[in-house]
Amino acid sequence: MNHKLTAQPALIDPFGRTVNYLRISVTDRCNLRCVYCMAEDMIFLPREQLLSLEEIETIAKAFVGLGVNKIRLTGGEPMVRKGIVGLCEKLSSLDGLNELVMTTNGVLLDQHANDLAKAGVKRLNISLDSLQAKRVKQITRHGQLADVLSGIEAAGNAGFERIKLNVVVLAGVNDDEVIDLAEFALVRGFDISFIEEMPLGEISSHKRKDTQVASLSLAQRLAEKFDFEPENNLDLNSNQLSNKGPSRYQKVSGYTGRIGFISPMTDNFCSRCNRVRLTSEGKLLLCLGNEHSMDLREIVRDNTNAEVDLPIAIRDAITRKPEKHHFDANKTDIIRFMNMTGG
Numbered sequence: 001m002n003h004k005l006t007a008q009p010a011l012i013d014p015f016g017r018t019v020n021y022l023r024i025s026v027t028d029r030c031n032l033r034c035v036y037c038m039a040e041d042m043i044f045l046p047r048e049q050l051l052s053l054e055e056i057e058t059i060a061k062a063f064v065g066l067g068v069n070k071i072r073l074t075g076g077e078p079m080v081r082k083g084i085v086g087l088c089e090k091l092s093s094l095d096g097l098n099e100l101v102m103t104t105n106g107v108l109l110d111q112h113a114n115d116l117a118k119a120g121v122k123r124l125n126i127s128l129d130s131l132q133a134k135r136v137k138q139i140t141r142h143g144q145l146a147d148v149l150s151g152i153e154a155a156g157n158a159g160f161e162r163i164k165l166n167v168v169v170l171a172g173v174n175d176d177e178v179i180d181l182a183e184f185a186l187v188r189g190f191d192i193s194f195i196e197e198m199p200l201g202e203i204s205s206h207k208r209k210d211t212q213v214a215s216l217s218l219a220q221r222l223a224e225k226f227d228f229e230p231e232n233n234l235d236l237n238s239n240q241l242s243n244k245g246p247s248r249y250q251k252v253s254g255y256t257g258r259i260g261f262i263s264p265m266t267d268n269f270c271s272r273c274n275r276v277r278l279t280s281e282g283k284l285l286l287c288l289g290n291e292h293s294m295d296l297r298e299i300v301r302d303n304t305n306a307e308v309d310l311p312i313a314i315r316d317a318i319t320r321k322p323e324k325h326h327f328d329a330n331k332t333d334i335i336r337f338m339n340m341t342g343g
Helices: 053-065 084-092 109-118 133-140 145-156 175-186 215-223 306-318
Strands: 021-025 070-074 099-104 123-127 162-169 191-196 247-251 258-262 275-278 283-285 293-295
Touching (some): 021 053, 053 070, 070 084, 084 099, 175 215
Parallel strands (some): 021 070, 123 162
């Protein structure tokens, strides 16, 4: 009898965690200016500092060769990057990559959803922080709800394996919409994740300590409306959600979609971290909440030996992956904005 051998994990950090997931920011540019993500007046990187699409492909190929089997494309807004569909086609064809997924604000999905699905993108995460047009404009500074809803509809018809809506919950801004947003997602067969705001990048629109909403309080509120199935033994009476990963999903009776909670502020999930991030300028970030990084652009750019040098550098970087982050809503220790981070 033939027995299929299981390959051993290629990238293991100092704390025994297997790194098999890479998030890539393909651009720092965005067509929105969400208040929790960016400053109103942003200065973007000169284009020559950004990784080329070919450089992104080379780095991604090196990671897949080291056992990474999932890649998420993010931004900024990934669909403002010219050539994004072609990049998706090349990445999705990498031998060993099981999943190519994307996070988007949805504004351009009406134009590109079908092409992305055909190019091999399997799942989408779409930002939707409100169902009220005035609030969407307030949160994004100039986005239009109608554009996002058209994009969501197009995505729903394009044949992706799964779609998830992401909601950053801000007290006094959109926290009164969590029931409506959950119902919007569930009736369409989508998942939805409610996300605690993180203190990344200096902003002037609000004080983050004043807009914090704990995931546990949202879970308790949602449980009054929806019947949670005990998929992960969610204890609504505990002090924490005891995340088993960044998003703690709950099945909901009567629906195929799930409700998730991402709790970087109140329920540290770092013990199960399996990811690293590549910024739009080629820095490999080893933790969302720390500045530990390695410059991969200098290794891949104008280097005829990049295919040999990259795996060595990546392995070395993983040995310095920190154990966990330490976010504090009262201060901003990480000055980079999310648009450069890779989601």
